[in-house]
Amino acid sequence: MAxxxxxxxxxxxxxxxxxxxxxxxxxxxxxxxxxxxxxxVTRTGAGEIAVLLEDEYNALYMVSAVVQGATALPFFxxxxxxxxxxxxxxxxxxxxxxxxxxxxxxxxxxxxxxDY
Numbered sequence: 001m002a003x004x005x006x007x008x009x010x011x012x013x014x015x016x017x018x019x020x021x022x023x024x025x026x027x028x029x030x031x032x033x034x035x036x037x038x039x040x041v042t043r044t045g046a047g048e049i050a051v052l053l054e055d056e057y058n059a060l061y062m063v064s065a066v067v068q069g070a071t072a073l074p075f076f077x078x079x080x081x082x083x084x085x086x087x088x089x090x091x092x093x094x095x096x097x098x099x100x101x102x103x104x105x106x107x108x109x110x111x112x113x114x115d116y
Contacts, residue, residue, distance in 0.1 A: 016111035017061065024049065024103040029096045039088070039107065047073070047093040049103065057082045057109040065091050069101030082109060 022036030031043050044050045049065075060082045065075045073093045080089040097103060 014061075014110070018057070018109045018111050020053075020105075020107040020109070022105040022107075024105065026097045026101050026103070027099050036105070041105075043096075044090065047095045049091045049093070051088050051091060051105070051107070053082060053087040053107075053109075056084070056087045057111060059110040060089065061108040061110060062106075063089070063091065063108075064104075064106040065093065066104045067093070067097050067101055068104055069098060073097065 018038075020036070020038040022034065022039060022041065024031055024036070024041050025033045029043075029046075031041065031049075034041055038055070039051050039053045042050045042052070060080055063077055067073050073095060075091050075093045078090045078092055081087060082089070091103075091105070093103070
């Protein structure tokens with residue numbers, strides 16, 4: 001469960017929303033570096049980024065993936081399961097970003113410790 005000390009953030013009607021952010025740098029069709037809090041990423045194929053959450057959550061509300069660079073890549077999600085023992089999902093960018101491009105990720109989840 002997500003029992004971390006989350007900081008109060010944006011005002012939201014939905015109780016217990018959590019936002020996680022990450023920055024993934026590419027180089028030679030591999031992930032050169034990543035700065036992600038609350039999750040980690042691995043490249044599983046051409047344009048595919050597997051996101052592994054550090055905690056379980058009740059629901060995935062939204063994922064935003066933006067390629068910072070010259071490439072404009074659409075994306076879609078596959079293999080979504082944020083309640084499993086190994087919670088996560090796959091972001092499919094349809095192709096790898098170019099060298100030195102950065103993928104910015106924003107993930108919005110429902111905290112599993114919130115009781116309604």
